[in-house]
Amino acid sequence: MRLTRILLPLLLLAAITAVRAEDNPARGGELYVTCAACHGAQGEGNRSLNAPRLTHLAPVYIVAQLQKFKQGTRGGSDASESARQMAGIAATLADDQAMYDTAAYIANLGGEVSAVTVEADTQIGAGYYRQYCSACHGPAAEGNLALHSPRLAGADDWYLLSQLQAFRGGVRGSQAGDKTGKQMRAMAGVLPDDEAVASVVAYIRSLAQ
Template identity: 40%
Template sequence: MRENKKLAPRQIMFGISLLLVFGFSVAGCGLGSTNAAMRGQELFQNCAPCHQADGSGNPQVGAPNIAGMKAWYVQAQLQKFRAGTRGMHFSDVEGMRMRPMAVSLASDDDVKAVAQYVESLPTVKHAPTLTGDAHAGDNQFHLVCASCHGINGEGNPDLKAPRLAGVDDWYLATQLRKFKAGIRGNNSKDMEGRLMRPMSRVLTDEDAIRNVMAYLDTLNP
């Protein structure tokens, strides 16, 4: 007849230790949420150190206000960074900072998820940081920019032209300068960027840029 053996305390402790080791080993194995909205929020944690948790940006590190930006545009720009068609110019310091962050998104689904999360963030409008002649800027804007970006700067997804109303003036001015200098929009695969370069040259000097910014500051997102 089989003898009924009791487990010794040492064996019990050994068993508990093994379970604990296994538990600790798999504790960090979470693969992230499968829900797209939750996944986007999780991924945005990598963006928050520069763009802030509410997506309102941080001019100190050149991170723009992206809160409420349309998903199609965020997605397109992230894909450009990932492909190296943006953020690969020697003088594009902010672009080069952004590129590895975009590359860290493992899949197209992740790009889509984080872009949708960005769009879901409530829009934030900051006070103007640049001064200029808004009236002159109004004329210039409707002469040059409105045909693609919309009469009220609301953007046009069909032309892949992003919303400008409500976007920080310092950021738009910086990008215009980069387009003018060929720092952005110089890659042959960046079709929209290449289209923007000649447009940016229409704003011939710093005053013209500031005037358009002063006008855009009067628009609401």
């Protein structure tokens, strides 16, 4: 009984974060050469190019976003310049397997969390987070992939801010067919103002050490 209690969460975690047996990280490494130019050799991200850290994300979420970029449900004509740029790159990945292989390679990289750039009241942010975000993203912002909700702990604070603003402004999550994006867009709209957005971002950043 006790063992089950310990093992079950571990097994679930492994199932969610695992690279699939059929994926080929070595081939992914060849494909990642293109990505490294913006996201860095270790997937650490590069703020000056608006390219986020990738290493905290589960492979299945990376693939889901690459599919969206390729299909135009993210990064379409009315999206931000950064998202459109990324969509152009995703289009060069031949098929889903290429995306899975690249994500499998990223899973082994060691890019670290970037420095704090958003200063705001984390106490206030914690209140908003518990009220509006933790049900889907988890109490420690670890993500819940059964709900398609990504891990947020470990993301660049500047990227969290830019994505929340993109959702709020309707430049992310408003394309037809973007079901999960629409869901998140509605939630981003619940935060009352820019200060609330900054505080929730500062709180999420404080969860990553």
